[in-house]
């Protein structure tokens with residue numbers, strides 16, 4: 001086990017566990033998902049949890065397993081952010097946001113951002129497009145190789161938009177949008193949609209991201225209610241992905257686009273509608289899809305001030321939608337729909353503050369235990385990584401955060417980096433297929 005170099009962007013509390021290492025974490029309280037197991041011994045072997053239980057239960061101390069004392073600490077699984085954009089976006093200028101003279105500078109920024117996200121206790125993220133997929137793949141590989149510090153990544157390659165859909169940038173000539181694909185690639189018709197899924201997976205992506213409605217930053221307003229992609233296109237995308245054991249994430253903010261996506265079989269609904277009805281809740285419930293409400297990005301945009309870089313129309317729209325999004329989260333929780341944490345953040349000011357999403361969904365009505373679950377086991381299940389990450393149980397990866405204060409008694413602790421005593425990170429990530 002080694003610390004990252006002190007001159008890296010990380011503090012020394014982040015440790016990466018290599019193959020062949022065995023040790024015990026001793027004396028901490030361990031979150032089981034529903035209760036604290038106090039004064040515990042957790043045995044780590046080869047980067048995985050071999051056993052966990054109260055000290056005194058088997059196994060006992062053993063000279064082959066050096067002990068790391070964590071008296072007074074509270075252990076949770078490393079957090080999972082199901083919706084990030086690790087592509088080094090810088091600000092909200094409509095041109096610089098999407099095109100820069102030296103595009104590789106984005107990868108350098110992404111390295112900085114990945115370190116900040118790991119340092120905040122997030123050990124796994126799903127990157128959902130924007131920017132050059134090669135840069136995201138390169139970052140994922142560099143993190144896996146231990147060259148740079150960051151969370152383990154699942155990547156989506158290009159997001160997929162219908163021609164002229166949410167992948168469009170309304171301030172640009174459309175021919176340039178098609179050529180440079182700043183937000184997505186474009187495909188139309190079930191056959192072409194299926195082909196793009198094959199291409200993206202051929203390029204090394206782990207999941208698929210599609211747009212089935214416009215979004216907060218799209219103008220004009222009336223487009224929000226017009227679904228992107230037909231039912232047949234969505235079904236072709238989902239069918240091709242699922243045949244390969246790959247999950248599909250759908251961005252949607254309109255109700256009809258959300259319903260179409262879920263009816264088409266997507267695995268996660270990103271953002272979700274702000275004007276829900278009982279039919280939507282019933283559909284979500286019966287589909288088994290997970291809601292990733294990205295509430296904190298709406299809160300952030302709604303509270304942004306002139307000059308912050310958030311377009312004025314988007315800030316106004318966020319203020320208009322915010323109560324509806326909070327109602328969506330509360331109603332989904334009430335209906336038993338799985339809710340997972342996705343911050344929709346990339347670069348600072350929000351990148352590295354991913355835990356704000358945990359607080360946002362807690363404020364919307366989730367208990368601290370449910371909010372923690374949204375950041376751990378529910379997120380893992382949504383990504384196809386259930387049992388591998390997101391739980392502190394035998395067989396799971398030793399992706400662990402040791403907190404100096406109890407995050408269940410005070411959920412605010414999760415957003416306080418100074419409350420982190422230790423972050424353990426296992427090497428490598430089992431692909432979801």
Ligand SMILES: [Zn+2]
Nearest residue numbers: 083085128344
């Ligand atoms: Zn996003």
